[in-house]
Amino acid sequence: MKKKPGLSAKKLSRKPAAALKAKAKPRARPAFRFDLGVRAELLLPMKDGPIAIAKNQFLGIKDGVFEVVGPWRPGYEKECTKLIDGRGSLTMPGLINGHTHLAMTLFRGLEDDVPFHVWLFERILPLEAALVSKRFVEDGTNLAALECIRFGVTTVNEMYFYAGATARSWSDAGLRGIVSQTLADFPLPEDKDLGTDKFKIVRELRREFAGHRRLEIGLAPHAPYSCGDELLARVAAEATEMGCPIHIHVSETAREVEESIAKYGETPVERLDRLGILRS
Structure with a gap:
């Protein structure tokens, strides 16, 4: 019985390197909505002065600016380049x-x-x-x-x-x-x-x-x-x-x-x- 023709390791090695690289396309990095996110179990925002603590909040920061300050929702963790889990801590202004x-x-x-x-x-x-x-x-x-x-x-x-x-x-x-x-x-x-x-x-x-x-x-x-x-x-x-x-x-x-x-x-x-x- 004759063997079916196929590609040997020797023949693969003779393929141009550029052709091999072309097949392996790099995966595009996901575009994250936030550079940094903070999941805040307790948030003391000090907005307008009064001391009032909000629970289970999220802070989303992009380019050094707070883009989102509001209730936490599942899924935010996938939108952040980096996420700080602030559960068990108080998050407040510096x-x-x-x-x-x-x-x-x-x-x-x-x-x-x-x-x-x-x-x-x-x-x-x-x-x-x-x-x-x-x-x-x-x-x-x-x-x-x-x-x-x-x-x-x-x-x-x-x-x-x-x-x-x-x-x-x-x-x-x-x-x-x-x-x-x-x-x-x-x-x-x-x-x-x-x-x-x-x-x-x-x-x-x-x-x-x-x-x-x-x-x-x-x-x-x-x-x-x-x-x-x-x-x-x-x-x-x-x-x-x-x-x-x-x-x-x-x-x-x-x-x-x-x-x-x-x-x-x-x-x-x-x-x-x-x-x-x-x-x-």
């Missing part, structure tokens, strides 16, 4: 830290429970002069970013030295915030590297981060007691011209208020108002 010095995580625990004047002038300022560098700020900010992510803080209002290093680290972490450059009438740790023209630094950073979706650059005169009238008045003028926010310490202690009245005849807030800081 927390906001309204005043922080991110890199100072590296100073945590130093000189607790001492008067503010002692803590700042006798401990922290000398330590900053001796230790703070660009690397210090980068490391401290990265540590702070990890802590913020772990505990649900998504936005900060930041003021410190080496604002550019802080802003770049914060951007890389995927977090939001206003990062402001510190100014004062005393020497700053960054002066040796960046010079003393802080307004130039802020203008350059605002150009670098113009249009950034999560970050804004601002001006941060340290405090009324560390900035003279001339510097504060210029901050007000520059902020108005650049359209940038101002971040400042004010009236932190009774001593500060008393010393301001003795020196200027007005409280720190009244002085800032006179110099245009509160109207910028």
Whole structure:
């Protein structure tokens, strides 16, 4: 009995590679409606302010925007590139830290429970002069970013030295915030590297981060007691011209208020108002 003709392995191997590849068409990836979905057993939306918890909800996010916030329904899990199962958890907006010095995580625990004047002038300022560098700020900010992510803080209002290093680290972490450059009438740790023209630094950073979706650059005169009238008045003028926010310490202690009245005849807030800081 004669064998029927067929294709041998040898003959298959002689077929052009292009012909073999043409037969194996790649499967098209499914088009997902959402980049990220969250199934929220308990949702605290904080819409319009009141505290009201909604149960068994869904949040669908596309291109960084909430496209859907509403009741969960079966099938949503197939419409998401990634789905977070929030059952057993509370889903809520990210927390906001309204005043922080991110890199100072590296100073945590130093000189607790001492008067503010002692803590700042006798401990922290000398330590900053001796230790703070660009690397210090980068490391401290990265540590702070990890802590913020772990505990649900998504936005900060930041003021410190080496604002550019802080802003770049914060951007890389995927977090939001206003990062402001510190100014004062005393020497700053960054002066040796960046010079003393802080307004130039802020203008350059605002150009670098113009249009950034999560970050804004601002001006941060340290405090009324560390900035003279001339510097504060210029901050007000520059902020108005650049359209940038101002971040400042004010009236932190009774001593500060008393010393301001003795020196200027007005409280720190009244002085800032006179110099245009509160109207910028």
